Amino acid sequence: MAYYHELLKLCAFDGAEIISQKKRIERTFQILGLGSADMEKAEARIRENFDIALLGVRKVLGIWLKELFDAVLAREEGKKIIYFGYPPFQYTGSAIKVAAKSKNDFYVGCPEVVLCQTLGQIFDKLIPLLEAGEAAGLPPGHAMCSLLQIKLGALEKGIIPIPDLSIATSYFCDMGPKADELMQYKYGYPVEYVDSCLDSVWGSWPDYNHETVHYLGAQVNKLFVTLKDKFGLEINEDIWEKARLVSGKLYMSINELSRHLTADPVPLSVADTELILNIPTGCTGVAIEEGPEAVRILAEEVGKRVEKGVGVVPKGSPRVVILMQSFSDTAVNRLIEEAGLAVPLTMVLLPPTRPPEPYPYPTLGEKRAEQAMFTGAYHSTYGWIKRNMEGLKLVDLDGVIYTYPFSCRPIVCTSKLTQVQIEKEIGLPVLLLEMDLYDRRNYSIASMRTRLEAFAEMLKVNKVQGARCKEKVAHELVSS
DSSP, X not given: OOTTHHHHHHTTOOXXXXXHTHHHHHHHHHHHTOOHHHHHHHHHHXXXXXXXXXXXXXXXXXXXXXXXXXXHHTTTTTOEEEEEOSSOOTTHHHHHHHHTTTTOOEEEEOHHHHHIIIIITTTOOOHHHHHHHHHTTOOTTSOOOHHHHHHHHHHHTTSSOOOSEEEEETTTOSHHHHHHHHHHHHHOOOEEEEOOOOOOOTTXXXXXXXXXXHHHHHHHHXXXXXXXXXXXXXXXXXXXXXXXXXXXXXXXXXHHHHHHHTSSSOOSOHHHHHHHHTHHHHOSSHHHHHHHHHHHHHHHHHHHHHHHTOXXXXXXXXXXXXXOOOSSOHHHHHHHHHTTOEEEEEGGGSOOOOOOOOOOOSSHHHHXXXXXXXTSTTTOHHHHHHHHHHHHTTSOOSEEEEEEETTOHHHHHHHHHHHXXXXXXXXXXXXXXXXXXXXXXXXXXXXXXXXXXXXXHHHHHHHHHHHHHHHHHHHHHHHO
C-alpha cells in the first residue's frame, strides 16, 4: 500500500482513482517534499479538525487535494497557465476557463489560495513558503500580505510553475499588483494590471460615479483583448453567461447548505464551512466540476442533523457572524465555537441587497464593472460598510466578530468604522479581532482565545437579560 493511500481514502478518493492517478500523486508529493511522516500528520490533523463523519466534508477535502495536484503539475502536463489574484474579479477566472474549455490545455486559478487550504490546513507546511517569500523580496515586519509571500515563496521554491500570464487587480488590494510587479521582474512573466478607484463619495452607495464604471470597464475590456491576442480566448456575453451558470451550480449547493446553517443549534462547524467558501475564489477546474455534488451531499447530511437537533454548540448559544475564517489555520476557525458561540454564517453569506436597474452600458467590461459597484467592496469604504449592514439587518444575531488581517489595508481601514456603524445603527456588539488569515506566526492563539471567551460571556449575559426583559413585557401585557 502506498504511503499516501490512507490519507487519500480519508479524503474520499476511491481505490481506482488512487491507482489511475498514482504517477501524478507521487510526482506532486515529490515536488512538495512530502513523505510518509507528513501523510500521518495530515491524517491526524484532518481527524482532529474536520467533521469526517460527513462524506461531504471528506469529498471537499479531496477536491482541494486534486486542485493541488493540478496547480503543481500544470507546466509538466503541458498546460498554459493563467493566475489571478485574491480576491478575484467576479467570474473572470471561470470565464477564461469556459473560453478555453475546447482547448482543454489551460490551468486557471489562484494557487496561493490552493496552497493555504492544503499545505496550510491539511499538512501544516506553509512556514517554509512564507520564509522563502520573505527572503525573496517581501520581508517580515513590514506588514506585507502573507498570502502574497506564499505565492512568491512557492514560485521561488519551484512548487508552482511560472505562469504565462498573471492578472493583477488593484481596485481593492493595492499590494497585489506591487507584488506581481516584483515577481514579473524576478521571473519574467507578463502581468495584466486591472486598475480602478475606490474613492467614491461618502454616502453615495448604492449610487455610483459613471466615470468610475467607464474606467474600470475599460480596464476589464483591456484584459479581454490581451486574452484574445495572447491565447486566442474570446470573452463575450455568451461566455460570461456560461461561466455564471457553471459557478451558479456550486452556489446553489452552497445556498442549500446555508439554509440549514440558520438552524438552532448550528449543525456544522465554521472550520468545515470554510473549506467550501473559498472554492469559487481560488479554483476554476475540478473543484468547480465536482464541488456542486460534494456540497449537495453535505447539505443533505447536515439537513438530517437539523432534523435530529444535532449541533456543534448547545441550542440557544449566542449567534455571531464573522467577517472571514482563516484560510490556513484550523485552530483559529475552531476557537469561536470553543468559546461557546454559534456561527450560522460569515459576511460572505449575508443576504444580497437588490441592485438598482442597470444602466445601458455598451461593453461587457462596463456591465461587469457596474455590477461590481453594487457589491460595495469595489465601490468605497462606505459601500463596503453599508452593504454589510444591510445584510446584517436581515438575520437574527447576537453579535459580530470582525476578523481582520493586520496587513490587509482595505480591511483594516474599514474595521473601526464598521464597528462604530454596526453598534450605532444596528445595536449589535462588535469584537474587532486582529489576526492573519494565512500566517499563524502573526498572532497568539492564547490571546485570541481570551478575547473570544470574554466576548462570549458578555453575549451570554446580554442574551439572558434580553430574554428576561421579553418575559417581563409579555407578563405586563397579559396583566393589562
